[in-house]
Amino acid sequence: MKSFVKKIFAKQFHIDRNQIDEARKYIDSYWANLTRENKKDNDSLIGLPNPYIVPAHEEGREFDFNEMYYWDAYFTVQGMLDEEHKKLVLGMLDNLLFMFKRFKIIPNASRTYLMGRSQPPLLTSLIWDIYDAYKMDLKWLEDCIKVAEEEYQTVWMGTAKPNNRKVHKDLSRYYDINQLHDLAEAESGWDMNQRFNRRALDFLPVDLNALLFKYETDFARFYRLKGDTRSAAKWDVLSVARQKTMNSLMYSELKNWFYDYNYFKKRKGTVSSLAGFYPMWAGMVSERQAKEMVKTLRKFEQRGGLATTDVQPLNQFMPGTTPTQWAFPNGWAPLHFMVIEGLQRYG
DSSP states (O other): OHHHHHHHHHHHTOOOHHHHHHHHHHHHHHHHHHEEOOOSOBTTBOOOSSOEEOSOOOTTOSOOOOSOBHHHHHHHHTTOOSGGGHHHHHHHHHHHHHHHHHHSSOOSBSBGGGTTOOOOOOHHHHHHHHHHHHTOOHHHHHHHHHHHHHHIIIIITOOSTTOOOEEETTEEOOOOTTOOHHHHHHHTTOOSBSTTTTOGGGEEOHHHHHHHHHHHHHHHHHHHHHTOHHHHHHHHHHHHHHHHHHHHHHEETTTTEEOOEETTTTEEOSOOBGGGGHHHHHTOSOHHHHHHHHHHGGGGEETTEEOSBSSOOTTTTOTTOOOOOBSTTOOOHHHHHHHHHHHHHTO
């Protein structure tokens, strides 16, 4: 009976080459609807030197995206790393660098009212993706990495307002200049979620610190390419230290998963989420951990893909509570991307 049901299910959801081609044509034709250009500051909208892609567009809706978002830009570019879109891709990275040079932060998005926080730091990953895809020269890479190093130090390793993020054992938290938990949670990109129990400022997030580990290894890669072994070794020391601290505070041997760490209460969070897979994406887990984490991943698997967390929030339908859209049963494309890349990285 089981095999019969499997066959029916497989037939029902089989996707053939014609359908894939049709989907690709639709996506390719839709970029124009999502492309914006705004060279001068316009009310709250920040002027940017190059055209960019916005997250969504629907005709006739009162709300519309016209601003460029930080972490959305990284995932959007993954679908455009080809010669046809090279100018647009390079321009979007240039917009992010431009905003940092102007404001000393890459804001949540290119709006003046979103300057109090950033978004998950993916700048070095975007730089290296573009460098590898288009065979950029070392001078271009050096100019980009210089900005990324300043962002790392100023924003993510800041210890006082307006960037009070590095708060415990050299690990960092999500933050907002207003020092409000919900706005700090918005910096995570997961607004809203159940990971932080509405107290995001109290937590060291596993995804954020895995991304910063990736920055450190990306900087080491750059200095090795440049032949500067001393600077590369400095970044190696920092990445190894972060790896050890995260393993100590965030990894559960019992559950074979990484958890956010509440540094106020000195204990791991209790919510299992796909943020726990970021360390595998970043390449900072051992082969043994990777093997066990693949088994644990099964509890997120649903018919349509991976759920963001493994359980239904208890307060999901309680009057007066904030909906937690970054939670079970919802699945999100960026998280699927990170999980798949992490799985591929470890074979």
